[in-house]
Amino acid sequence: MKKEIVMMVGPTFVPEKVLKAMNRKSISHRSEEYCKIHGKVVEGLKRIFGTENEVLILTSSGTGAMEAAIQNCFSPGDQVVVPVIGTFSEQFAKMAESHQLKVVRVEFELGEAADVDRVMEYVTEETKGVFVIHNESSTGVTNDLESFGKALEAKNTLLITDSVSGAGGLKMKMDEWKIDVVLCGSQKALMVPAGLSFISLSQKAWKATKSSKLPKYYFDLNKAREFQKINQTPNTPAVYNVFAVEEALNMIFEEGLENVYKRHINNTNRIIEGVRKLGYDIFPKDDRYASKTLTAVYAPGKAKAIVKGLKEQGVIVNTGLSPIEEDVFRVGVMGYVFEEDVGGFIEALAKLS
Numbered sequence: 001m002k003k004e005i006v007m008m009v010g011p012t013f014v015p016e017k018v019l020k021a022m023n024r025k026s027i028s029h030r031s032e033e034y035c036k037i038h039g040k041v042v043e044g045l046k047r048i049f050g051t052e053n054e055v056l057i058l059t060s061s062g063t064g065a066m067e068a069a070i071q072n073c074f075s076p077g078d079q080v081v082v083p084v085i086g087t088f089s090e091q092f093a094k095m096a097e098s099h100q101l102k103v104v105r106v107e108f109e110l111g112e113a114a115d116v117d118r119v120m121e122y123v124t125e126e127t128k129g130v131f132v133i134h135n136e137s138s139t140g141v142t143n144d145l146e147s148f149g150k151a152l153e154a155k156n157t158l159l160i161t162d163s164v165s166g167a168g169g170l171k172m173k174m175d176e177w178k179i180d181v182v183l184c185g186s187q188k189a190l191m192v193p194a195g196l197s198f199i200s201l202s203q204k205a206w207k208a209t210k211s212s213k214l215p216k217y218y219f220d221l222n223k224a225r226e227f228q229k230i231n232q233t234p235n236t237p238a239v240y241n242v243f244a245v246e247e248a249l250n251m252i253f254e255e256g257l258e259n260v261y262k263r264h265i266n267n268t269n270r271i272i273e274g275v276r277k278l279g280y281d282i283f284p285k286d287d288r289y290a291s292k293t294l295t296a297v298y299a300p301g302k303a304k305a306i307v308k309g310l311k312e313q314g315v316i317v318n319t320g321l322s323p324i325e326e327d328v329f330r331v332g333v334m335g336y337v338f339e340e341d342v343g344g345f346i347e348a349l350a351k352l353s
């Protein structure tokens with residue numbers, strides 16, 4: 001039973017069953033027992049990603065997988081295009097620059113999604129990659145990956161996507177949408193503590209790794225791929241998190257992936273409707289691209305006080321991120337969040353209004 005209503009945007013609430021899955025004796029990451037679990041987890045993650053490609057398990061937070069994507073697919077001086085719609089896309093751009101890539105930023109107003117046609121105006125023969133955040137957690141906006149995939153499919157450009165706050169909560173069809181790299185972390189929609197990230201590469205992306213000249217060691221994905229053949233990792237993985245992911249995936253597939261997506265959509269729609277009834281609006285400029293895993297609520301000048309007031313009532317949500325931290329608070333429905341939690345949140349918010 002929940003004592004508090006936890007609707008954070010990550011780390012998210014870890015269900016009792018998942019916690020219990022970690023309450024067991026330590027096993028070697030080279031043991032048969034481990035390899036079996038690893039293999040099962042990878043199969044489950046493939047379903048979450050919508051791919052037949054390998055999904056590699058890295059021991060890092062989501063940011064590590066972002067770095068792995070850059071280190072393995074690119075070389076110094078490569079030109080990449082990054083649509084910037086908020087904090088996490090800006091972080092991706094900075095990370096690319098720190099690896100000596102030539103970054104072309106395409107800036108959008110905060111609260112907007114990346115317009116594919118406008119981004120494509122900057123994509124040339126020279127462009128080696130386009131970095132798109134699936135679900136921008138700072139503004140609560142979901143980008144249209146399918147359209148990016150269509151626009152880039154015939155080009156020699158990789159579509160690199162960060163789905164840290166998407167996969168497992170939002171529909172993700174890596175193969176069908178022609179995405180070259182998908183990555184996510186354990187502590188958002190997968191309702192597992194932070195510590196693991198997951199990354200999958202298309203055949204086109206694996207080919208690019210062969211000519212990549214950036215330094216890589218811990219995140220050498222070709223090495224990881226070799227170990228994956230025997231359901232292992234090059235170094236010690238966060239074994240207890242792997243136990244947890246196994247259980248979390250069981251829970252997700254028991255409920256049914258489509259049902260999980262629907263629950264996220266329904267809960268978010270209730271939040272949007274509820275906050276609007278109380279006189280607030282959402283931060284995204286158009287409902288069509290408003291995220292279904294978290295809602296950025298627009299409360300100019302009052303956001304921090306609201307987060308505090310909710311906490312005093314046992315409802316845990318997140319403040320906004322710079323530069324909109326005074327005006328936006330964020331409510332997550334990722335993972336283990338149900339209708340009654342949403343009801344509790346709206347009730348608590350009503351008391352503050």
Ligand SMILES: *Cc1c(COP(=O)(O)O)cnc(C)c1O
Nearest residue numbers: 061062063088135137164165185
């Ligand atoms: C949470 C998040 C990250 C960063 O993940 P860490 O696990 O904190 O490294 C990256 N991108 C997006 C969109 C996120 O929501």
